[in-house]
Amino acid sequence: MNRAYKFRIYPNKEQENLLSRTFGCCRLLYNVMLSDKKKAYQETGKMLKNTPAMYKKEYPFLKEVDSLALANVQLHLEQAYRNFFRNPSTGFPKFKSKHKSQNSYTTNVVNGNIVLEDGKLKLPKLGRVRIKQHREIPEGYRLKSVTVSREPSGKYYASLLYEYDCGENQAMEGTYEGGSILGIDYAMHGMAVFSDEMEETNPGYLRQAEGKLAREQRRLSHCQKGSSNYRKQKKKVALCHEKVKNQRKDYIHKLSRRIADSYDAVGVEDLDMKAMSRCLHFGKSVMDNSYGMFRDILTYKLEEQGKKLVKVARFYPSSKRCSRCGKVKKELKLSERIYRCECGNVMDRDKNAAVNIREEARRMLTA
Numbered sequence: 001m002n003r004a005y006k007f008r009i010y011p012n013k014e015q016e017n018l019l020s021r022t023f024g025c026c027r028l029l030y031n032v033m034l035s036d037k038k039k040a041y042q043e044t045g046k047m048l049k050n051t052p053a054m055y056k057k058e059y060p061f062l063k064e065v066d067s068l069a070l071a072n073v074q075l076h077l078e079q080a081y082r083n084f085f086r087n088p089s090t091g092f093p094k095f096k097s098k099h100k101s102q103n104s105y106t107t108n109v110v111n112g113n114i115v116l117e118d119g120k121l122k123l124p125k126l127g128r129v130r131i132k133q134h135r136e137i138p139e140g141y142r143l144k145s146v147t148v149s150r151e152p153s154g155k156y157y158a159s160l161l162y163e164y165d166c167g168e169n170q171a172m173e174g175t176y177e178g179g180s181i182l183g184i185d186y187a188m189h190g191m192a193v194f195s196d197e198m199e200e201t202n203p204g205y206l207r208q209a210e211g212k213l214a215r216e217q218r219r220l221s222h223c224q225k226g227s228s229n230y231r232k233q234k235k236k237v238a239l240c241h242e243k244v245k246n247q248r249k250d251y252i253h254k255l256s257r258r259i260a261d262s263y264d265a266v267g268v269e270d271l272d273m274k275a276m277s278r279c280l281h282f283g284k285s286v287m288d289n290s291y292g293m294f295r296d297i298l299t300y301k302l303e304e305q306g307k308k309l310v311k312v313a314r315f316y317p318s319s320k321r322c323s324r325c326g327k328v329k330k331e332l333k334l335s336e337r338i339y340r341c342e343c344g345n346v347m348d349r350d351k352n353a354a355v356n357i358r359e360e361a362r363r364m365l366t367a
Contacts, residue, residue, distance in 0.1 A: 033050050033073070034077060072106040265307060308365065319356075
């Protein structure tokens with residue numbers, strides 16, 4: 001299996017200049033290769049097989065940056081084409097914008113050209129750059145590639161992709177026999193409700209920061225675009241958004257780690273979060289809720305330990321079914337937050353759904 005570690009790096013002025021040129025060269029090469037592919041297909045009806053080497057004579061400055069970064073541009077473009085032909089709903093590959101696209105590039109490990117040691121990360125063309133390594137890399141992990149990125153706030157990060165042997169985890173898969181299971185039901189307020197006594201409240205970090213964000217964005221709108229004050233204010237807005245993102249990820253990682261360490265399996269609803277964000281004007285609340293990100297992070301943490309995440313069908317009547325007697329109500333309004341059954345069961349609607357999801361996940365595991 002592969003696992004990535006993201007660390008912050010601190011390049012000097014010369015290294016920052018080279019990184020900016022590398023980002024620009026990768027973006028230029030991607031756009032030129034995509035343009036040539038489109039023209040060749042319109043003229044001949046065949047797919048053009050172009051490589052970065054074909055453009056170095058026309059654009060000699062491409063020789064100044066890492067050649068492996070340019071090679072990965074070709075791979076990313078080909079992957080975008082494959083994704084489109086496999087599933088056209090993903091959209092045809094688009095040109096990268098200088099102002100909207102993410103500034104990043106990927107380079108691969110070849111003959112020990114990338115080394116992490118003594119608080120420094122050695123990268124091709126860039127040399128040794130200072131890195132904040134906040135955690136140790138386990139022994140036996142093999143470095144495969146590094147992705148260098150620059151955030152809108154101006155901070156630089158390096159994502160190191162490692163490969164490791166997962167033989168022990170694979171051996172654990174499929175060994176579930178009556179272990180502990182946690183049922184999780186999505187909730188608009190608080191992100192999720194759990195079948196066990198685990199009270200967690202998502203603070204809604206975006207809602208908390210809305211006042212400050214509005215002030216900073218209002219000041220940005222009063223600045224002349226392209227001026228020095230505009231760039232400074234734009235960085236302040238980016239820092240506000242970055243803080244919200246980091247707070248949200250920190251909360252999700254800590255909660256998912258506690259669940260993955262405490263339970264043998266977890267049952268969740270197979271919800272389409274993107275579709276939910278588009279209905280009933282819940283877009284901002286659903287995105288700030290970050291339940292989809294929580295589910296993805298919990299999945300890989302469970303898999304690393306050989307545990308299971310079970311997705312219950314989205315049309316399973318978890319809210320309408322009584323968790324005590326099993327009777328299903330024909331109608332249940334969204335405004336009814338307390339579930340009342342003829343058998344005398346009275347409990348919170350979301351808690352009842354979480355218990356039903358847990359029992360359905362148990363049935364699916366033992367079937």
